[in-house]
Amino acid sequence: MTPLEVVTPTAASGLFGLAWLLIALPLAGALVLLLAGRLTDAWGHLLATLMPIGSFVLGVVLFVDLLGREEGARAVGVPLYRFIETGGWRIDAGLLVDQLSILFVLLITGVGSLIHVYSIGYMAHDPRRRRFFAYLNLFVAAMLILVLADNYLVLFVGWEGVGLASYLLIGFWQHKPTAATAAKKAFVVNRVGDMGMVLAIMLMLATFGSSAFVDVDAGAGQMGGTVATVMGLLLLLGACGKSAQVPLQSWLLDAMEGPTPVSALIHAATMVTAGVYLVVRANAVFTHTEVASTAVVVVGTVTLLFGAWIGCAKDDIKKVLAGSTMSQIGYMLLAAGIGPAGYAFAIFHLLTHGFFKANMFLGAGSVMHAMDDDVEMRHYGALRRALPITFATFGLGYLAIIGFPFLSGYYSKDHIIEAAFEHNVVVGVLAMVGGGVTAFYMTRLMLMTFLGRRRWAEGVHPHEAPAVMTVPLVVLAAASVVGGLVLNNWIEGWLAPAVRAEAHEASLLHFTPVAAVTLLLVAGGVALAWVLFGRRGVPRTAPSTRSPFVLAGRRDLYGDAFNEAVFMRPGQELVRVLGRADETLVGGGWSATGDVLAGLSQVGRRLQNGFVRSYALTMVAGVGMVAVVLVLGRLA
Amino acid sequence: MEPSYYLVLSAMLFTIGAVGFMVRRNAIVAFMCVELMLNACNLALVTFSHAWGLLDGQVASFFVMVVAAAEVVVGLAIIVSIYRTRRSASVDDANLLKF
Numbered sequence: 001m002t003p004l005e006v007v008t009p010t011a012a013s014g015l016f017g018l019a020w021l022l023i024a025l026p027l028a029g030a031l032v033l034l035l036a037g038r039l040t041d042a043w044g045h046l047l048a049t050l051m052p053i054g055s056f057v058l059g060v061v062l063f064v065d066l067l068g069r070e071e072g073a074r075a076v077g078v079p080l081y082r083f084i085e086t087g088g089w090r091i092d093a094g095l096l097v098d099q100l101s102i103l104f105v106l107l108i109t110g111v112g113s114l115i116h117v118y119s120i121g122y123m124a125h126d127p128r129r130r131r132f133f134a135y136l137n138l139f140v141a142a143m144l145i146l147v148l149a150d151n152y153l154v155l156f157v158g159w160e161g162v163g164l165a166s167y168l169l170i171g172f173w174q175h176k177p178t179a180a181t182a183a184k185k186a187f188v189v190n191r192v193g194d195m196g197m198v199l200a201i202m203l204m205l206a207t208f209g210s211s212a213f214v215d216v217d218a219g220a221g222q223m224g225g226t227v228a229t230v231m232g233l234l235l236l237l238g239a240c241g242k243s244a245q246v247p248l249q250s251w252l253l254d255a256m257e258g259p260t261p262v263s264a265l266i267h268a269a270t271m272v273t274a275g276v277y278l279v280v281r282a283n284a285v286f287t288h289t290e291v292a293s294t295a296v297v298v299v300g301t302v303t304l305l306f307g308a309w310i311g312c313a314k315d316d317i318k319k320v321l322a323g324s325t326m327s328q329i330g331y332m333l334l335a336a337g338i339g340p341a342g343y344a345f346a347i348f349h350l351l352t353h354g355f356f357k358a359n360m361f362l363g364a365g366s367v368m369h370a371m372d373d374d375v376e377m378r379h380y381g382a383l384r385r386a387l388p389i390t391f392a393t394f395g396l397g398y399l400a401i402i403g404f405p406f407l408s409g410y411y412s413k414d415h416i417i418e419a420a421f422e423h424n425v426v427v428g429v430l431a432m433v434g435g436g437v438t439a440f441y442m443t444r445l446m447l448m449t450f451l452g453r454r455r456w457a458e459g460v461h462p463h464e465a466p467a468v469m470t471v472p473l474v475v476l477a478a479a480s481v482v483g484g485l486v487l488n489n490w491i492e493g494w495l496a497p498a499v500r501a502e503a504h505e506a507s508l509l510h511f512t513p514v515a516a517v518t519l520l521l522v523a524g525g526v527a528l529a530w531v532l533f534g535r536r537g538v539p540r541t542a543p544s545t546r547s548p549f550v551l552a553g554r555r556d557l558y559g560d561a562f563n564e565a566v567f568m569r570p571g572q573e574l575v576r577v578l579g580r581a582d583e584t585l586v587g588g589g590w591s592a593t594g595d596v597l598a599g600l601s602q603v604g605r606r607l608q609n610g611f612v613r614s615y616a617l618t619m620v621a622g623v624g625m626v627a628v629v630l631v632l633g634r635l636a
Numbered sequence: 637m638e639p640s641y642y643l644v645l646s647a648m649l650f651t652i653g654a655v656g657f658m659v660r661r662n663a664i665v666a667f668m669c670v671e672l673m674l675n676a677c678n679l680a681l682v683t684f685s686h687a688w689g690l691l692d693g694q695v696a697s698f699f700v701m702v703v704a705a706a707e708v709v710v711g712l713a714i715i716v717s718i719y720r721t722r723r724s725a726s727v728d729d730a731n732l733l734k735f
Contacts, residue, residue, distance in 0.1 A: 610734030612666075612727045616658050 006218045007497060009077030009096055009150070015061060019078045019095050022058055022105060023148065026051045027141035033134035041130050045123075048133035049116040052140050056109035063102050071497055074099050077150055084153075089205075096150035096213060099498040103347065103491075104147035104277060107354045111269045112140045114472035118362050119261040121468035122369065132172060132259065139165035143270055147277060152201050152211040155278075159197060159242065162271045163190050169266060170258040182254035189251040193241010197278075200234035203227065213281070220284035231285050232292025235278060236299065243275030243329050245303045250559040252326055253310070256318040260365030263318060268325045268361050269354040276329065276350055279336040280343050283499055287339065296337030301420075301427050304330030304434045306557060311441040313553025315542055316375045317364045320445050321357070324401070327434060328353045334431060335416040338423045343499035344492040345415040351491075352408035352483045356400040359476035363394035366469055367449060370462035377445065378540050382454040386462035389470045391450050393477035398446050400480040402439040402522050408484030418514050428514070435518050439525030447533045455540045642683040650676035663715045663725040667708075674704045 029051035033044045066074045075098035083093035123129045142161025149155035171183025204211045208219040244252035286293050307326030314320045335342035384391040400407040421428030653672035678697040685693025719725045
């Protein structure tokens, strides 16, 4: 294997010295809103919205600066301060602005800003709106730390920060027990992944003596095969937790308990893609381990089918989108696992997915807003007249995700499917089938929500959302449409130095047999959904069914049942046994000691008989004994 | 001056005091026995002080006297109040403070 070329970041100059402001702005917003409390109730949400916009503007300026540089100088290191200094360890905190991280910065701050704007309308009547915006800002800051860090340990700070923000926001409506439970579940499942992440970082520190990207990249060539495999698998475990991939997928569907803008920003567009970022960033490790790379591909493929299956069976609009998110991230991870040929495609799909999925989630929020927070698609129907803007923007997002020609999903997903075919035919076929299933469940969602007959509950009068909510929808829809066209020819060449990939010749009108068959499958999925849900109409209550496929899908493919049977119940049993052992062995032992001492005291207290003269006798006897001992001591 | 006479006297006084305290029931007598023991100690302190030609023992005996005087004030008050409530000055009758 040829040793990898290590990209040494160039020193920061000019505006790059201000890169820390990208993180500091939203962080300051969160601090002001949380510390100043009710003082900021009136204008806090506006301040919080300005912060990510400020970061976005700075991100664009830096991006333009990078565009103007030559290829070798596009990775800029911004050292900040010494993070840890203890014994022989020196760990510096710094930022790395390169081709990969700047794209994430733009996605996070761009989509994040739009979602902040949308939330002004969506959360207008919530009494705790200021707190919501503070948490959103906190999330943006943590996510930016995650993608801008130049060191896995600093990355981990952001990694935990987004976990915290995600927890706070899923459980934002904490008065609902389901939301509080969902937040805890997300936190606990994420801890499992974080364990993998922590162990991977420890392994890096032990192997390379450093966790900085440059040192890991430089040392990756010399490490043993087993170490590389273990490190890769641990990183994959971390990625699975954050990105809701099998086997740590169970939290994402419940996370939909959070307010819808949160689902759009955190649980669709940005945070859940952190796992993909991690795998792409750690490409030097995965290049040296066939086993871990294959594991990434397998996890991605399994999850893309898993999520699609769940998406087909759910009647809750947000859960369909959540299943779809799992599935799309599965595509990204699959691409990232393929290796240098797939990294750029993974990031490409990540960006386009960020656009169209945020768009659709916000559209779903707009629908819920109109339907009095009902999420049951069987209660929708015929909303295209009532919500024309939402329908139009959602429809464009829909066309983008199913891969309608020339929309963004068409390019990004086709690249992944083709790369999968080149990697392994089985994986390619499965990815292709996933594309067909995606078309099926998304068409089902469209038919049940916007088309067909109205099945609204009594007293519901849907109305279009205010402009502050529809404008972000329009912007995101536009990005979903043109994102693919704009990025297609450019992104591979742009990312190639950062992910050490060789750029392919990409064309806007490329048409291969694989693409043709994929399109046929997509058309088949759409047609099948039309036959089942468009022509026949949708009953208002879910039809009872004996089909094991539907039943399994409705129960999230038994993910929770599996966790309960394998981890929860044996865990509870173990705790019960340990508790009993503690009670009988440890507690019993100490109780017995206490009982013995109490019994002795019962005997001893008889000495306290109340007669002063007997006490005097005791004292005299004691003094006599001391005197005898002294005298004998002298004599001896 | 032969200090051993004084020391023997001191020991005899102390023994009388100690034995008296243990065998007599009347609180006043027991109290006098306590005083006797304290004064026996004083005698020993003064004797040694004289024998060594130092003032330490004399000073210490003053402290003992001060403590004894204070003790008499408190002790007699207690004895009087016990006698008033229980119509008895026997130390064996005042035996309620026990297990």
